[in-house]
Amino acid sequence: WRTLGNSLKQGENLALLMHMHSGLGQIAEAERASRAAIDVLEALPPSRELALAYRTQASLRMFNRDSAEAIAWGEQAIALAERFDDRETLAGAYNAIGSAQIVSDYARGRAALERSLAIAREAGLRLHVANAYTNLGSASGEVYQFLRADHDLSEGIAFCVEHDLDMARLYMQAWQALTHLHLGRWSAVADVADAVLQHPGVSTVSRLMALVAIGRLRARRGDPGVAEALDEALELAAQTGHLQRLGPVHSARAEAAWLAGNHEQTLIEARAVYDLAISKGHPWFTGELGFWHWRAEQHVALPPWTARPFVLQMAGDWRAAATEWERLGCPYERAMALIDGDHAAHLLALKIFDQLGARPAAEMVRHKLRSITPRERERTTFDGLTERERQVAALIAQGNSNRAIAAAMSVGVKTIETYVTRILSKLGFDSRVQIATWALEKRLATSPPRSSR
Structure with missing residues (x-):
């Protein structure tokens, strides 16, 4: 198109080229293509092609977790796309904005992604529907909203299977493996991750996330092959230079080292991108990497916005x-x-x-x-409960109902229900009978439970 003198088509194709390079993990090439597209198209009158170029730059900034820049580029894309009624670019721009926002404001980011999904569905844009599901699932997983991610990924994978969208499906399956891992469904992790890894022509980013899932599973189970998976994952992540890829890999490697008793290596992995996570304002990567510093007995001062757990x-x-x-x-x-x-x-x-x-x-x-x-x-077992909780346990051991305990302690029934829930959680019990037995063993109560009447 450049040879033919058609700058509009030249710019459009440069913008589209960005996505190809990005999917292959060729980030430097993707950056060059995106910037070149903007340079070419900004020299022309405003156009839907320029809106596309702005949207691709928003996506790149989102991939790099440059949230403020991603939102700014996305808003420029939306303004132009609305002017030209370009539903495809609108869907993509809301996707980029939502994926950038979700890291620090989950509800707001999710709303933008759901808007992207709605626009794409209404316009019949199957690829953008898949992209919306992809980022709803993966971004939710990145901020440990795995229960939401589980739902999004299941719906998205089903959509991709129905419409033969393998690239998006495989990436979602890689994240599904990670989701299974964190939700405790370990028996499903290896099968899902292996299906991604064995697929011919799987993209770099899909392979990378599947390797993180399988490597972390092996480390947590004490299985062989941890280094094999996580070394390859690091090699692939290093090609991108993005926190989005480096954060999960170094967190997994830090955990694997700690479980192996190698605190020195734990600290090396935790330090690798900790400053980058802080500079990007990422609460969860900052929190987890800071946590592995702490586990390796190295104090760090966490920013106030660090993930709460x-x-x-x-x-x-x-x-x-x-x-x-x-x-x-x-x-x-x-x-x-x-x-x-x-x-x-x-x-x-x-x-x-x-x-x-x-x-x-x-x-x-x-x-x-x-x-x-x-x-x-x-x-330590006895002191795990507060004085009031011990009193409740003693009254349970004497056969009292929650209502009777509430009357005896001059509090509401709801308060007693809260105490009972805390006691069960602290002692790892499942029933009041276990509480009663424990209280009698500890001599908190001296009389056995009364018979029900």
Whole structure:
């Protein structure tokens, strides 16, 4: 087109070339193509092609987690696309904006991505429908909203299967493997990740994320092949230079090193892109990489916007951190918080690790438990409850209902329900009978439960 003197088509094709390079992990080439497209098209009158070029630049800035720049370019794209009623560029621009916003403002970013999805569906733009599902799922996963990611990815994969959109499907399946990992569905991780890795012609980014999933699974299970997967993942991520790829890889490698008892390597991995994560204002990468500094006994000052579960745990509030991880549906991370707790927390962590098949972490907890003396075990288990919680446990052991306990303690029934829930969580129990038995063993209550009448 340049030879023919058609600058409009030249600029359009340069913009489209950006996506090809980006999908192959050729970020420098993608940057050059995008900038060249803008240079060519800005020399011409405003056009839908220029809107496309702005949208591709928004996508690149989003990939690099330059959120403010991504939003600015996306807004320019929207203004021009609306002028020319270009639904395709509108869908793409809202996608880029939403994916950039979701890192720091989940609700706002998700709303923009859902708008992208709606525009694409209404216009019959199948590829953009797939792209919207892709970023809803992957971006949700990146900020540990795995329960939402699970739904988005399932819907998106089904759409791609129906319409033969393999490239988007494979990337979503790679993220689905990671989602299964964090939601505790470990038996499904390897099958999903292997299906991506064995697919001929799979894109670089899809392969990379599948390698992170399989490498992290192997590390957590204590299986062989951890270095094989995560070394290749690092090689692929390094080609991009993007935090979006480097963050997950170095976090996985830091965890693998820590589980292997290599604190020096843990610190190397945690430091690798920690400053980059802070410079991009990424709460979750900053939090996880800071957490691995902390696990390797290296203090870091976390920014105030760091993801809450990591802040809580590093501040010593393991119980609140465990509650946050439970709310997010992440059992392994919950157990990792519990290992910083008391004897009862250790027992619950061990139960979770054993259920998952997390052998290295389970062995760490067993070692801790073996090192605790009977007197220390008694004290830490007993002191895991507050005085009021111990009082509730004693009254349960005496056969009282929540209503009777509320009357005895001069509080509302809802308050007692909250106490009971906390006791069950802290002691790792599933029923009031277990609470009653425990309270009797600890001599909090001296009379056995009364018979129901």
